[in-house]
Amino acid sequence: MAFQTKDEILHKILNMKKPECPHCKTEMTLWEVPEITFSDGLGWGTPYMFVCFNDKCSAYKEGWDNLKETTEYNASYRCINSPGTDNFEYMPVFSPMGGKGQILDNDELAIRKAYKEAMKQGFIVLTDFYISKAWDEILKMLLDPTNPPKVRLKAVDMIQELGGVEAIDPLVNHKFPFPKLQEAVDNCVKALHEKYYTKECPYCAEIIKKRAAVCKHCNKKIKNN
Numbered sequence: 038m039a040f041q042t043k044d045e046i047l048h049k050i051l052n053m054k055k056p057e058c059p060h061c062k063t064e065m066t067l068w069e070v071p072e073i074t075f076s077d078g079l080g081w082g083t084p085y086m087f088v089c090f091n092d093k094c095s096a097y098k099e100g101w102d103n104l105k106e107t108t109e110y111n112a113s114y115r116c117i118n119s120p121g122t123d124n125f126e127y128m129p130v131f132s133p134m135g136g137k138g139q140i141l142d143n144d145e146l147a148i149r150k151a152y153k154e155a156m157k158q159g160f161i162v163l164t165d166f167y168i169s170k171a172w173d174e175i176l177k178m179l180l181d182p183t184n185p186p187k188v189r190l191k192a193v194d195m196i197q198e199l200g201g202v203e204a205i206d207p208l209v210n211h212k213f214p215f216p217k218l219q220e221a222v223d224n225c226v227k228a229l230h231e232k233y234y235t236k237e238c239p240y241c242a243e244i245i246k247k248r249a250a251v252c253k254h255c256n257k258k259i260k261n262n
């Protein structure tokens with residue numbers, strides 16, 4: 038992806054079938070990630086996404102209530118999909134117009150401010166967990182789609198350093214919507230396998246010892262090379 042120009046990426050995406058929102062079954066809209074969230078290093082890592090802009094979508098409607106309890110911002114989520122993947126996550130929006138491209142300058146600044154604040158909060162919480170080596174809590178933050186991508190990227194780093202072998206399964210089973218994040222997680226899984234001398238059984242996908250000749254879960258013979 039990194040070696041393609043934005044135009045090449047767009048051309049490819051325009052030939053894709055638009056996905057349906059898993060919540061409301063509405064066809065999703067192709068959306069250009071605004072410069073502020075793309076180039077400001079906020080971590081989406083993709084210039085285009087599919088977004089569900091249906092105001093009656095349950096993810097969007099319930100988001101207002103959920104976020105009211107957890108943040109000081111009046112905000113909700115829109116369901117998003119990174120083109121070419123089949124996983125769906127969420128981006129925060131701060132008004133019904135949020136993300137629609139008609140945002141006013143003030144709104145844009147508000148989004149930037151809220152993102153920065155969410156990141157700051159996220160890093161503070163991560164640091165606490167890091168100090169107490171609570172990698173399972175850090176894992177929860179990584180899997181939570183409402184955390185800013187940059188916070189989730191930092192969480193991957195920490196799990197790579199602190200995580201137990203039990204971290205591998207949830208990491209492998211979760212599909213991450215942003216190429217950069219997915220790549221970081223893949224590398225983290227590799228590093229954890231190395232650290233614990235384990236690997237994935239090629240037949241049943243259970244975690245086994247690197248040197249195992251027979252899988253203890255499915256009893257298949259494993260070639261070691």
Ligand SMILES: [Zn+2]
Binds near residue numbers: 058091096
């Ligand atoms: Zn929807």
Ligand SMILES: [Zn+2]
Binds near residue numbers: 240242254257
């Ligand atoms: Zn097996």
